Amino acid sequence: MVVSGGTMVGGQALVAKYTGGFTNNDLLDNGAAQAAPADKEIKGPLTILLVGIDPRKPSTPPLSDSILIAHIPADMSTAYLFSMPRDLYVDIPADAKSGVRAHSGKINSAMALGSQVNGKIDVVNGFQLLSKTVRNYTGIDKFDAAAIINFGGFKKMVEALGGVSMVIDMDVKSEHLTPEGKQRPRKSSCPVTSDCPHPYTGPQASYKKSSKPVRLQPWQALDYVRQRYPNAGVPMSDYDRQRHQQQFIKAMAKEAMSKSVITDVKKLTKILDAAGESLTFAGGGNDPLEWAFALKGVNVDDMTTIKLPGGGKFESDGDYLGEEFRPATTADDFFKAVREDRVASFLLDNPGLVNKDS
Numbered sequence: 001m002v003v004s005g006g007t008m009v010g011g012q013a014l015v016a017k018y019t020g021g022f023t024n025n026d027l028l029d030n031g032a033a034q035a036a037p038a039d040k041e042i043k044g045p046l047t048i049l050l051v052g053i054d055p056r057k058p059s060t061p062p063l064s065d066s067i068l069i070a071h072i073p074a075d076m077s078t079a080y081l082f083s084m085p086r087d088l089y090v091d092i093p094a095d096a097k098s099g100v101r102a103h104s105g106k107i108n109s110a111m112a113l114g115s116q117v118n119g120k121i122d123v124v125n126g127f128q129l130l131s132k133t134v135r136n137y138t139g140i141d142k143f144d145a146a147a148i149i150n151f152g153g154f155k156k157m158v159e160a161l162g163g164v165s166m167v168i169d170m171d172v173k174s175e176h177l178t179p180e181g182k183q184r185p186r187k188s189s190c191p192v193t194s195d196c197p198h199p200y201t202g203p204q205a206s207y208k209k210s211s212k213p214v215r216l217q218p219w220q221a222l223d224y225v226r227q228r229y230p231n232a233g234v235p236m237s238d239y240d241r242q243r244h245q246q247q248f249i250k251a252m253a254k255e256a257m258s259k260s261v262i263t264d265v266k267k268l269t270k271i272l273d274a275a276g277e278s279l280t281f282a283g284g285g286n287d288p289l290e291w292a293f294a295l296k297g298v299n300v301d302d303m304t305t306i307k308l309p310g311g312g313k314f315e316s317d318g319d320y321l322g323e324e325f326r327p328a329t330t331a332d333d334f335f336k337a338v339r340e341d342r343v344a345s346f347l348l349d350n351p352g353l354v355n356k357d358s
Helices: 009-022 031-035 109-114 123-138 151-161 218-224 238-256 265-278 288-294 328-339 343-349
Strands: 046-053 064-072 080-084 089-092 103-106 145-150 164-166 214-216 279-282 310-314 320-325
Touching: 009 279, 046 123, 046 151, 064 109, 064 123, 064 238, 080 238, 089 109, 089 123, 089 320, 103 109, 103 320, 109 123, 123 145, 123 328, 145 151, 145 265, 151 218, 151 238, 151 265, 164 238, 214 218, 218 238, 265 279, 320 328, 328 343
Parallel strands: 046 145
Antiparallel strands: 046 064, 064 080, 089 103, 145 279, 164 214, 310 320
């Protein structure tokens, strides 16, 4: 009903009731741009920051394990999805509220550092520092919307969908789970208190390369996109994982916008229940329902996922600092194309940046 632009009052009230629980516009701290009143009409081009966190407990500072940016052009017909490597070595600005000093470090630490305020965890402040870090690095002046996705609750959203269908683009073995989806046992030589690089043993869940979309159970989909170690069949480590995450987001969007979901009130209610546990959304003054209506024309099948290749950055003595884009000029030119809303023409000139699944 939401995606098709239906106007049934009862349905709108139901969605508004749920979405109000996971809306927090404080996430969008866009500096001077924040002072301007929100435009109630959502128009392209739009840029949206999506951050995935996986805190072990509420008292743990959240690391941004996944940082994705969606760019929607002026005609709002499609979307371009790209990732910032979690270990990207960047300048992290100072933050008075958390006491963070300006320094250089891995980008995924910005949210964790910014969230530590007066001995408590302030996820919103951490997100704001991460957003500022990303904006400074890319030159994107503001984000029109933003979301934090907690993977603990995110699993329930995928379960509510009943799984997803996606192409498996390489043979992958699970570092973490058995073929039945259970946690693999730890090696006797690697107790929980030890720091072993690959502590698990026994049979592994596996995912075979496919030319067509295959149906993955919820635990399989989440496990597949989690893998990032070469010994699991993921040679490019986090860069391969970024691609799989982008493919997964695209598959989820397609699943969520299918008729089997939007016409099934029971299933839609389960998804909204799960969203309340896993999602924090900021729409810049527009609520999630208004965003759903505005983006209903986006063609999910045409959504393009983009790879920005890179490699390790090292100090002169060989110590690893983090990741950097290579060549840097390609990433800089791409970010400029995003800012100027000419991604389509840029990709025509640089087709190697488009993931094959697109």
